[in-house]
Amino acid sequence: MLRKAIVGLGAGALLFGSAACGADDGDGSGGDSGEGLVVGFAQVGAESAWRTANSDSVQAAAEADDRIDELKFVDAQQEQEKQIEAIRNFITQQVDVIVLAPVVETGWTDVLGEAETAGIPVVLADRGIEAADEDLYVTRLGSDxxxxxxxxxxxxxxxxxxxxxxxxxxxxxxxxxxxxxxxxxxxxxxxxxxxxxxxxxxxxxxxxxxxxxxxxxxxxxxxxxxxxxxxxxxxxxxxxxxxxxxxxxxxxxxxxxxxxxxxxxxxxxxxxxxxxxxxxxxxxNPVFGDQLMDVVVQVEAGEELEKFTPVEEGVFGPDDFEDELPNRQF
Amino acid sequence: MNSYLKRLFWPLAVLVALLIVNIAVTGFDFIVPSVHDGRLGGAFVNILRGAVPLLLISLGMTIVIATKGIDLSVGAVYAIGAAIACQWILDRDQSALDTVFTAVVLALVVAAVIGAWNGTMVAYFGVQPIVATLILMIAGRGIAQLITGGQIPSVSDDTPFVELGRGAIATVPVPIVIGLVVFFGLVLLTRTTALGMLLESVGGNPEASRLAGIRSKGITILAYLICGACAGLAGIIGSANLGSADANNGGLWIELDAILAVVIGGTALLGGRFFLLGTAIGVAIIGTLEDTIINVGLSSQWQFTAKAIVVFIVAILQSPEFRAWLLKPFRSGSAAEPTAPEPKPEEKAVAK
The missing domain is CATH 3.40.50.2300 (Response regulator)
Incomplete structure (x- = not known):
């Protein structure tokens, strides 16, 4: 009997907890009413120094940019399921633009279709997805x-x-x-x-x-x-x-x-x-946060963009190494 | 002893064949060591040096497999060992010997504790070895990332730590010295004391050995502890060689290579028997194979296929059934006659 009561209490607490979370989320999406954009970013993970620098850059750029109200950042720990879940959450929360750095190239048709139905534009960052799903995103910002x-x-x-x-x-x-x-x-x-x-x-x-x-x-x-x-x-x-x-x-x-x-x-x-x-x-270059924010704003405004937007990347010879070293972020 | 050598014959034959292929393609320089900067070099010595982390892990794996277990977490423990050692040194006075000593001991102890934990799960909680170690195989790299903060810590080239991977003692590269010490240490431990027999009896039948008065649970934990410590040591040597610890890629898939080396060496995954020397030969085959692919001029795309072909050959050569089948046409003439009359007495017996 006692055991049943404890289980019941636990379940109740869980329910209550999740309800509280739901309420929080409702408040969070209130950002919509502000002037800036709410952007959802489903990142691959933190598997390399390059990736960490990439995440830092995007987060810092969103923070500094007045046009962006809030960046919802999700680290998918290199699992596609987590990214799909994150995108569904973004849709529920009615974000303005979804940014996705896909873990793999395939399997995006359904969830990106849902985003399209909800009228939320999708921008790919860094990696691409299979050509058959090309209509489901506006542009890919990445390295050439x-x-x-x-x-x-x-x-x-x-x-x-x-x-x-x-x-x-x-x-x-x-x-x-x-x-x-x-x-x-x-x-x-x-x-x-x-x-x-x-x-x-x-x-x-x-x-x-x-x-x-x-x-x-x-x-x-x-x-x-x-x-x-x-x-x-x-x-x-x-x-x-x-x-x-x-x-x-x-x-x-x-x-x-x-x-x-x-x-x-x-x-x-x-x-x-x-x-x-x-x-x-x-x-x-992983430090394309600023460029990404520009693209996000353009996309939200409904501007036509090429399917691929190359990241600005430099080349460095022996004379540049010393000057450039302090600028390196990863 | 005779049957022991027989078991080693086929793996040795494959190793020699691989060496001959390499010598044929690149000349005798392949096998002849050269001395450079007071350290033995040359292609084959480099192969052996590079294979030491795999050797250490495979030896530990052999001990675990002898108890009918398996340890999938060794790759992750490799990454943890490397991460702890590098991160510890990075945060302190890099050139101090005691820093390096502490880092190595700390990494080894943590790796051994992880191994003991695996053993406890198997021995006391009755979790199947493949499941118990799978948990840390998945979680271990995450732990290593937490230690390194998601970065790849690089130690300075001046720290004595890197000597563990790059240095030499009397011209013999340090990793090879460590590999030999661990190898002979384990051989002595298992063949001159009762430990080897106890391991095999636990692997053969844990319940029977318990009834026979063997503390099988303690033996199991000890086996996993040795395996964990070996994996940690492998990580230390690997990261000392590079001067950095990569939590994501350090020792990636090394558990599979280790299992392969153990099997090539003639140890059955069913437990109850183990051959440390066979495992060492298996490691040499795998190490040489990777170089052979480059030397022969095959592209990287061939790497996995070529490995699979060689493993297939070794596995099938070790199968008595296959050898009997292969030799049947040659044997039937001479062997049929003496064996043919034998069934007769039996037939009589049945008739009666």
């Missing part, structure tokens, strides 16, 4: 990975063009991932297009991790040697930094014996640049 590859390619042509055959080692990202595929495509598009005389000595995946970059580079060095290699192109910072360790341990000077291009532009990458171990950094 092919363009990043092209930038690396242009610098290579500029630096090595006209000389003897340029011998290149490449550290690819995770097999089959969009950034790995696109950074490769863009790079060779420029090299082939400009007619650079090059030889790809070897190209393997380092899985975007320092561990992978270092162990693959060790194997490259023992298999091909480094004497004949002119350039190392790493698809991200982490792999590049791992490779630099392997090069140093083999008794070579990274940046001098072998020129190195990395993509991303983290603080650690720039520090290596300042030390002269990296020759060129192509930025993959």
């Amino acid at each position: 990975f092919v363009e990043e590859g092209r930038k690396a390619g242009s610098w290579t042509v500029e630096t090595f063009g006209g000389g003897e055959t340029t011998r290149i080692l490449e550290l690819e990202g995770t097999v089959g991932s969009a950034p790995a595929n696109d950074r490769k495509t863009g790079f060779y598009e420029v090299l082939d297009g400009e007619g650079l005389d090059y030889e790809l000595v070897d190209s393997q995946s380092g899985d975007f991790t320092a561990e992978g970059g270092k162990s693959v580079m060790e194997t490259f060095i023992s298999t091909h040697g480094l004497e004949e290699v002119d350039l190392l192109y790493a698809h991200n910072d982490e792999m590049g930094l791992g490779a630099i360790q392997a090069i140093e341990e083999a008794g070579f000077e990274p940046g001098t014996d072998v020129q190195i291009i990395i993509v991303d532009g983290s603080k650690a990458g720039f520090e290596a640049g300042v030390d002269g171990k990296v020759n060129y950094i192509v930025e993959c």
Whole structure:
């Protein structure tokens, strides 16, 4: 009997608790009546320093922007279910714009359809979704990975063009991932297009991790040697930094014996640049909060936008590293 | 001992075959160590050095599997060990030896406690090993992220900590020294004391061994504790090599490679028997395989398929049924005659 009573009490408390939550939410959406916008942001998670910088940037931009009344930020811990749930909550709360950084490309048709029915525009941040669902969002604001590859390619042509055959080692990202595929495509598009005389000595995946970059580079060095290699192109910072360790341990000077291009532009990458171990950094910019807020306001006003809005991204050579280092946010 | 060597024959044959392929492609430099900066180098030494974290985890896994268990949380414990060590050093005087010592001990103790917790769940709460360790496999990386605050902490290159991954003792790389010490330590512990027999008896039949007077619960906890500590040590070496701890990717999927190495080495997942030397050979196969793919010139897309093919070959070569089936056409001529008359007495017996 006592046990039943306790269970009953517990259930009652739970009910009461959830009712209280519901009331809170009702108050929260009262932001609608204010002048600014209420924006729901379903973020991927906090899986990397890049992502953390991205979240910080979006939150800071929303805070500072007068046009934005409130940013409802949901960390989905890399699970699609949590993002879908978050979007449904945003719809219930009648936010003005939904921003989604999708964990995966597929499975969004239903929930984004619901948002459309509710008349809430959706903006994708960073990653994309499958082409069949293109009508369900207004625009995607993100990095143009092919363009990043092209930038690396242009610098290579500029630096090595006209000389003897340029011998290149490449550290690819995770097999089959969009950034790995696109950074490769863009790079060779420029090299082939400009007619650079090059030889790809070897190209393997380092899985975007320092561990992978270092162990693959060790194997490259023992298999091909480094004497004949002119350039190392790493698809991200982490792999590049791992490779630099392997090069140093083999008794070579990274940046001098072998020129190195990395993509991303983290603080650690720039520090290596300042030390002269990296020759060129192509930025993959997570700090697009301000740009995102502009897009959100435009979308809410019903402006026509291209399906893809590239994030503003820079490139940095040896002369820029020291000046740029303090600006790095991740 | 004879049957023990027989078990090791096929894994060894595959390892030698892999080495021959590598030597054929890249020359004898592959196997011959070179000395650089007072440290042994060369392709094969680098493979061994890189494989030490996997070796440590696989040895721990072997002990756990001997008790009919499995530990899926080792990858997460690897990340936790790495995170604790790096974060501790980062927040303090990096070049001080006692800081490094404390960091290593702290990481090891936490990893061992996690292992003991896994063992307690299995032994006292009766949770199935795969479920008990799955919990920490999922939660562990989250814990590691909480420790690092979602960042990748990088320690300075000057701290003695990185020597655990990059240094050398009398030209032998430190990770290899650690790997050998742990390997021989565990071999001595399990083969010169009763512990090995106790582990096998618990794995064979925990209830029977309990009735026989063995404290099977304590033995189970000890096995998981050793496994956890090994995983933590692997994380320390891995992060010392890189000088940083990546909570998301450090030791990712290493539990599967470890189980693979244990199985390749001839330890049955059913428990009751274990072969530490076999596991070490399994680790060498997996480590060499990854380099072979690059040396042969296969693209990264091949990595998983090639691994699967080699594991398939080892697994099938170890199966007595398959070998018998394969050799049947050759044997039938000579072996049929002596065996053929044998059924006769039995038939008589049945007839009577």
